[in-house]
Amino acid sequence: MNEITSFDGSQPPVPAEAQDAALPHSVEAEQQLLGAILTNNDVYDRIASIINSSHFYDPVHARIYEICAARIAKNALASPVTIKAFMEDDEGLKELGGPAYLVQLAGASISAFAVRDYAQMIYDLAIRRELIQLGQDISGKARRVEVSSEPREQIVEAEQALYKLSEQGQTESGFVSFLKAVTEAVNTANAAYQRDGGLAGISTGLIDLDKKLGGLHPSDLLILAGRPSMGKTSLATNVAFNVAKAYKRGTRPDGSEGAIEGGVVGFYSLEMSAEQLAARILSEASEVPSEQIRKGDMTEAEFRRFVEAAKTLESCPLYIDDTPALPISQLAARARRLKRTHGLDLLVIDYLQLCRGTADNRVQEIAEISMGMKAIAKELNIPVIALSQLSRTVESRDDKRPQLSDLRESGSIEQDADVVMFVFREEYYVEREKPSDDRLDEMAAWQERMERLHGKAEVIIGKQRHGPIGSVDLAFEGRFTRFGNLAKPWQQGDDEGGY
Helix, strand or coil, X not given: CCCCCCCCCCCCCCCHHHHHCCCCCCHHHHHHHHHHHHHCHHHHHHHCCCCCHHHCCCHHHHHHHHHHHHHHHCCCCCCHHHHHCCCCCCHHHHHHCCHHHHHHHHHHCCCCXXXXXXXXXXXXXXXXXXXXXXXXXXXXXXXXXXXXXXXXXXXXXXXXXXXXXXXHCCCCCCCCCHHHHXXXXXXXXXXXXXCCCCCCCECXXXXXXXXXXXCECCCCXXXXXXXXXXXXXXXHHHHHHHHHHCCEEEECCCCCXXXXXXXXXXXXXXCCCHHHHHHHHHHHHHCCCHHHHHHCCCCHHHHHHHHHHHHHHCCCXXXXXXXXXXXXXXXXXXXXXXXXXXXXXXXXXXXXXXXECCCCCHHHHHHHHHHHHHHHHHHHCCCEEEEEEECHHHCCCCCCCCCHHHECCXXXXXXXXCEEEEEECHHHHHHCCCCCCCCHHHHHHHHHHHHHHCCEEEEEEEEECCCCCEEEEEEEEHHHCEEEECCCHHHCCCCCCCC
């Protein structure tokens, strides 16, 4: 802990006053904790989830704790007598008085009652030492002006190191009583009941999808996957826009202030620029095809609709970040900042494979990214929709409907996700099977099939932790890159069915 090492392993210059100043620590707290364990081994179970041997300032104390932990894990006694046998030749212990020091620790232990407080204190001081070390690492590297080390890269490295440190600090909350768990479940059910048997989560704006998912639930990670041109970005954009458009602020049932309808949306667009994404949303809202917006090829009426839609959207709480190749640590930090400054009720990430992790191995990197996204959902208590690519194996099958095994680096993504959805448009594949004009029978069958599939899309729910799997039919208007509610044959005269 005392030795300062920079990111690249070299020793940065440390000011004399920093070397003289003792790093934060409490030998007394460490002694009390070890004494309590040596006196009563049952104490260990109460503090094992808070600290480990690396959190001790005194290296001798760290070794004593390590041996105690190993003994207790084997269901063997850890006492001054049993520990003595393992530390006969320990030079550090000899300096403190040898085996007599172990007896002294056990004898000086006042009470096992405050053992968790001592453990928390030792942990907090260890984190402070790590922060000091990290600060000196950053300072030392910043002082050395090198061509190979850009300031921008140093910032990313520093953020990643801080993110790793903050991840270590997230200890499990442990068991909660059944009464508390039941109360929370009743509150969730009550929220749905208050909406006339509607949704416990945020509405996507798509009726049939809401019925299947029950809305977008806080702390859920939803993976939306599909092959290129299936419309996964369009669907995510539609949902984000619907949620932001419906935003109403007020007092929630629990008495807190926040969104009572819709929500504030954060959209990480790692593939498209913010302007391209805004053009898509404007195309949907104004009903002007996106290619016409891009070329500026609009009639006066269309341009008026376009401007009106832009004015309406100005007040929408939809925040876009189009920084490419964003590390998961920065993504988390920016989401926290957005929640603190403007509020945050839904986060959309387009797409998962464009994020960056710290691992060298690609599979481990994807695992780190998907775990990080699930951690963001739980920490900020919001639904996170992450888009994901599918492997090419779909294209080689006769049935092009995607399945869970088609997810790229699927193991970790499938494991961390609460919901996995696939966007599938059969029309896209059938369109490419058009027979030649001289084959009249085949052409007639193809046209009939195209008419049946035209403007339809399917969202296949391949996994859902809290509900059924299955598929949902949606309407798709390619010109406006818009998904909508599909009118059923018995709803044709009903306004609710169409978009």
